[in-house]
Amino acid sequence: MVACTRDEIEEEDVFRFDHDGRTFAIYRSPDDEFFATDGLCTHERVHLADGLVMGHIIECPKHNGRFDYRTGAGKGAPICVDLATYPVKVEGEKVLIGIA
Amino acid sequence: MSETLPVRTRDYSLVGIDGARAVESGLASAQWYSCLVPRKQMKALMQRRDGPAIRDTALWFACLSLSGSLGVYFWGRWPAAVAFLCYGVLYGSASDSRWHECGHGTAFRTRWMNDVVYNIACVMILREPTVWRWSHARHHTDTIIVGRDPEIAVKRPPDLLGILLNMFQLKSGPAALYGIALHAIGRLTDEERSFVPKMEQHKVFRIARIHVGIFVMMIASCIALRSIIPAMLLGLPSFYGAWLMVVFGTTQHAALAEDTLDHRLNSRTVMMNPVFRFLYWNMNYHVEHHMFPMVPYHALPALHEAIKADCPAPYPSLIAAYREIIPGLLRQARDPEWHVVRTLPAGALPEAVSA
Ligand code: FES
Numbered sequence: 001m002v003a004c005t006r007d008e009i010e011e012e013d014v015f016r017f018d019h020d021g022r023t024f025a026i027y028r029s030p031d032d033e034f035f036a037t038d039g040l041c042t043h044e045r046v047h048l049a050d051g052l053v054m055g056h057i058i059e060c061p062k063h064n065g066r067f068d069y070r071t072g073a074g075k076g077a078p079i080c081v082d083l084a085t086y087p088v089k090v091e092g093e094k095v096l097i098g099i100a
Numbered sequence: 101m102s103e104t105l106p107v108r109t110r111d112y113s114l115v116g117i118d119g120a121r122a123v124e125s126g127l128a129s130a131q132w133y134s135c136l137v138p139r140k141q142m143k144a145l146m147q148r149r150d151g152p153a154i155r156d157t158a159l160w161f162a163c164l165s166l167s168g169s170l171g172v173y174f175w176g177r178w179p180a181a182v183a184f185l186c187y188g189v190l191y192g193s194a195s196d197s198r199w200h201e202c203g204h205g206t207a208f209r210t211r212w213m214n215d216v217v218y219n220i221a222c223v224m225i226l227r228e229p230t231v232w233r234w235s236h237a238r239h240h241t242d243t244i245i246v247g248r249d250p251e252i253a254v255k256r257p258p259d260l261l262g263i264l265l266n267m268f269q270l271k272s273g274p275a276a277l278y279g280i281a282l283h284a285i286g287r288l289t290d291e292e293r294s295f296v297p298k299m300e301q302h303k304v305f306r307i308a309r310i311h312v313g314i315f316v317m318m319i320a321s322c323i324a325l326r327s328i329i330p331a332m333l334l335g336l337p338s339f340y341g342a343w344l345m346v347v348f349g350t351t352q353h354a355a356l357a358e359d360t361l362d363h364r365l366n367s368r369t370v371m372m373n374p375v376f377r378f379l380y381w382n383m384n385y386h387v388e389h390h391m392f393p394m395v396p397y398h399a400l401p402a403l404h405e406a407i408k409a410d411c412p413a414p415y416p417s418l419i420a421a422y423r424e425i426i427p428g429l430l431r432q433a434r435d436p437e438w439h440v441v442r443t444l445p446a447g448a449l450p451e452a453v454s455a
Contacts, residue, residue, distance in 0.1 A: 061394050063240055064206065064394065
């Protein structure tokens with residue numbers, strides 16, 4: 001499924017992708033790789049796409065909870081539950097996300 | 101015969117009727133009003149830097165060392181009082197904003213630096229790091245929502261004597277020490293259990309024991325040296341130096357609206373001089389901080405510029421804020437239903453609808 005095009009996401013940034021009543025966050029890392037996770041923080045379901053990408057970390061805009069967006073791993077309070085991740089493929093300019 | 105309307109009794113406990121009502125009515129964990137800031141601009145404002153906080157922390161510790169050393173050197177003579185006045189404010193008041201900003205993880209870009217300063221500030225201000233991290237998260241989720249926010253400093257009707265006593269932590273200090281003792285023996289209150297998740301509770305107990313150890317060492321030093329000086333440097337300044345924290349902190353939300361979903365209506369931005377802003381780490385930009393907690397303290401003045409057209413006018417000074425707060429609290433002592441109504445500027449987007 002095409003989520004966005006490469007140039008819709010700046011390097012070290014995040015993009016919100018909504019599909020079929022679900023929301024996802026697509027990341028472009030500083031080394032120009034793409035990743036995808038669930039779009040809502042596991043703490044209080046806030047959109048991560050409003051947060052800040054620092055290296056391979058996404059920081060949630062509400063309480064500054066942090067995840068490694070490559071693995072979904074939470075990095076301490078107030079995050080107690082990891083984030084689901086999804087496979088991403090880049091084909092030319094298109095960024096594709098593998099969602100069931 | 102004139103009829104008097106019944107005064108609503110407020111249950112500020114986190115496990116009481118107002119908390120349940122807030123959940124039912126959709127006031128808890130709700131969507132809050134947010135000013136529009138383009139993503140590119142917000143991204144620039146959110147950027148973390150180590151430089152400003154390293155500079156400010158070095159200066160803070162240098163001032164603490166200097167004033168503490170002068171206090172010890174002049175002990176028994178009047179210059180010691182001046183030195184300890186400065187030391188107390190730096191220790192018992194400036195630690196509040198360091199605790200706050202480092203707790204958010206926004207002071208430094210480097211995570212461990214935030215954690216080190218956060219833990220030091222916690223000892224200074226008698227706040228247990230884990231409990232307060234979670235209570236502050238709740239404060240941001242449900243700011244001044246009755247029965248949900250554990251950090252409503254001034255309730256209705258206001259406890260005026262309590263506010264005065266807390267100028268020297270005489271009310272909150274003993275409660276904090278009791279909390280540390282309770283946690284050190286492995287217990288939490290029902291309220292704390294409502295916001296500290298189970299998997300984090302062991303940390304509360306471990307850190308409380310560390311805090312007890314620190315205070316026991318301080319008391320042992322006093323006994324060994326037959327002097328109160330160790331306590332004047334560690335422990336007592338949490339009390340005698342707390343007054344400026346109360347002066348600053350009371351401006352944040354006191355006498356403003358409860359149970360609204362718009363930080364422009366329940367928080368105050370107060371313009372302050374550079375010395376106060378250093379001591380308070382720009383927390384005077386409180387509307388901005390609550391609306392966008394990702395923005396570090398050093399970028400709050402720029403954030404203020406970005407959203408001010410959509411916010412009520414800031415208070416031009418601390419005195420201007422207290423011209424509203426003092427009469428407001430006196431009025432709430434008689435009429436707890438009353439609160440200050442902030443006026444949004446012409447052209448501002450309308451306030452968020454509360455439930
Ligand atoms: S909602 Fe994401 S950290 Fe709380």
